[in-house]
Amino acid sequence: MYLTKQEERMLDGEYGWANQVSMKILVRLGDLFGATKLIPVQSAHLSGVSYKHLGDAAIDFLNEVANNGGRAQTLATLNPSSFDQEYLVKHYSKERFAKQTRIIELYKKMLIQPTLTCTPYYLQKPKLGQHLAWSESSAVVYANSVLKAWTNREGAPSALAAALVGKTPNYGVHQPENRQSNVLVKLEAELPAEVDYGALGIYLGKLLKDKIPTLKGLHGSDDEMKQLGAAMASSGMTTLFHIGEPSKKEKLETISVEAKEIEEAMSSLCTTDHAPDLVFIGCPHCAMNEVESAARVLQGKKIRKDAELWVCTSRYVRERAKNYVDIIERAGGRVLCDTCVLVTWIKDLGVQRLMTNSAKTAFYAPTLNEVDVALAPLKKCIQVACRN
């Protein structure tokens, strides 16, 4: 891999330990995956924020980086943390509060913005063809497939390294030839709601692993594509998908998906049909119009006394959706920022059964949260959360 003189000096440690270790990560990954050089990135988005997920191990490392000169050289944003500052913060121990606060403070010291959302693209939308280094898998697929920006599926440490150096090795989907699809998926079923996109995503992710599919016969909204991509990236290693017809007249392996497969994926994601204690909308974090959809279904209704409704989003969206937030809160629901079900300790809040419209959450919650899950469209989720 070609390195500039300055990059070489960074690798030799002239710019301090944090830059050196970051450079070691970028150069080694670049060498292993066939990069020819480092390229500047428009932004870095980092997973590895929630204390629940991250644990104590990461604090040791982040502390060393922050205290040895690690400072972001590009726009850098953070994934959700394990609690919001109004509601969940009151429910957890002092230790958890201190550890989570410490993690965020260490990132702030590195000049990484505490956006605490998995949908950084609502705050600042990457442009077509811009190079990024993002590590939230749902955001990676959305950036590549819907926004057509270019990012590999970074890990938490490599996204951090890219943030601190401001560059990433140019392997993988940073090369146009690696963005071409290698499998054609013909959809021969109707997808009436966002959950159906999610269930399709779980099915495809398992089947395709890291392949780049072209999906034919799909006409979803950006929000439905968000559900699809988040699910594919959960059950598989998807980085990118295309919609429409394959660009070349090449012979691609072709797979047909029928309603039966989607129904099976849906039922495999549902582990209970009992009434939920918690209804959750907002994985990935809600866009403005998803907060609006939730509010419209809730208008004039009240949440059951024996259940909670969480609508999770970014502070950015919440501030701009104030009218809808008021409707949700008047009905007894909660609009939580900075966090979500997957990255917090819902079991410790007494939750045993979760209902959600997110296939990604349904895929992960039985193991990450040890709860039973029901998957249903937003409208049904909210109706179930309401009193009759």
Added chain:
Amino acid sequence: MAKKTLVGRGIVSGRCKGIALVSQKPLSFLGGVDYSSGVVVEKNHDLKGESLKGKVLCFPSGHGSTVGSYVLYSLVQKGLGPKAVVNQVADTVVVVGAIIAEIPMVDQIHIKRIKTGDVVEVDGEKGTVKVVDKAD
């Protein structure tokens, strides 16, 4: 018995000699290894209950969350981690973990040719694993 040298690819430089702990299953450091003890806790894993401390850890490949790299770093910092890592196929979680933990790593090694208890020498520069003393 003749010593055998397995030739793979050097991932992280450094040399060490130690006792091999061999698994046939992929390992996730996050969730699969207890951060405070360095013991494998992943359900149904063939190393479940084994401590990684001071071992040359040989397994096919890493999987799971990329935060796992930090677990490897911390275990090594606390003296509870492996001395070196040998993989069949290097994945980014383990590569980054070995880089930041500063332990030698080699991949493209046929793991089945090493047995738990073998004494091995790992050379992360040359990309070799030499079995210097066989387990019984």
